[in-house]
Amino acid sequence: MGLGTWLAVAGHALASLPSDELLKEANRLYLEYKDGEALQKFELVLTHDPNNYEALYKLxxxxLRIGTRFSDETQKNQFFTSALDYAQKALAVNANGAYAHYAMAAALNNLSVISGVKERMVKIRKVKEHLDKALALNPMHAEAWQLLGRWHYKVANLNFFECTASKLTGGGMQVGASNYKAIQSLNKSIQCNPANISSYYDLAIIYRDMKNTAKSVEVLERAITLQLVTSDDLELSRRCKALLHNLAKTSV
Incomplete structure (x- = not known):
């Protein structure tokens, strides 16, 4: 049997597996951060069960994970738009799903980065709405707390053009947003998931920008002791070490 024939047979056999077996395999790959393979398996789950909530929000x-790694905005937009579509479908299946609301918030947040200023403000406002719902449904959702921390920091430090656009598209976002709430949210994220180096890095950046070098150093020193799982973690650890080095030089 040739390689092409073998692959075709293997692919047909996999596609014919029950959806629960496919979901189990997809989750294994997801937890191992084999994102491309996991994506394919979750898509196969949907061929058996188009309304599978877990497959939809994890897709x-x-x-979002994959799209973030591209530097080209067109490619980013394709993945982020697909992420938004899957999140919308997940919400249609389960309107009270914390993971679906978080996925919506994360997709809107990522799309806002590559949007024009007015559209960005509209998306940022919707991010907060979905985060509030996600955390009301699951107060221990670490990723939602992290994104909420980023939201507070972003909104509390909007530039002139963003502030103007925010007022033109409804206003009121800046009320209640603060660096202090950003710090609170990120600390809550770390409390819920102490192994996520990304939350530590976000928190250290905020402390640095607030000129609180001692707290930034404290957070970074904790971050660089964490066990690294993915290549993304490795890159964040490198950034933490570089920031720690720079802070040490400026405090001398």
Whole structure:
């Protein structure tokens, strides 16, 4: 049997597996951060069960993971738009799903980065709405707390053009947003998931920008002791070490 024939047979056999077996395999790959393979398996789950809630929201999160790694905005937009579509479908299946609301918030947040200023403000406002719902449904959702921390920091420090656009598209976002709430949210994220180096890095950046070098150093020193799982973690650890080095030089 040739390689092409073998692959075709293997692919047909996999596609014919029950959806629960496919979901189990997809989750294994997801937890191992084999994102491309996990994406394919979750898509196969949907061929058996188009309304599978877990497959839908995890496909959204995978699209976000993968899309973030591209430098080209067109490619980013394709993945982020797909992520939004899967999140919307997940919400249609389960309107009270914390993971679906988080996926919606994350997709809108990522799309806002590559949007024009007015559209960005509209998306940022919707991010907060979905985060509030996600955390009301699951107060221990570490990723939602992290994104809420980023939201507070972003909104509390909007530039002139963003502030103007925010007022033109409804206003009121800046009320209640603060660096202090950003710090609170990120600390809550770390409390819920102490192994996520990304939350530590976000928190250290905020402390640095607030000129609180001692706290930034404290957070970074904790971050660089964490066990690294993915290549993304490795890159964040490198950034933490570089920031720690720079802070040490400026405090001398």
């Amino acid at each position: 959204s999160l995978l699209d």
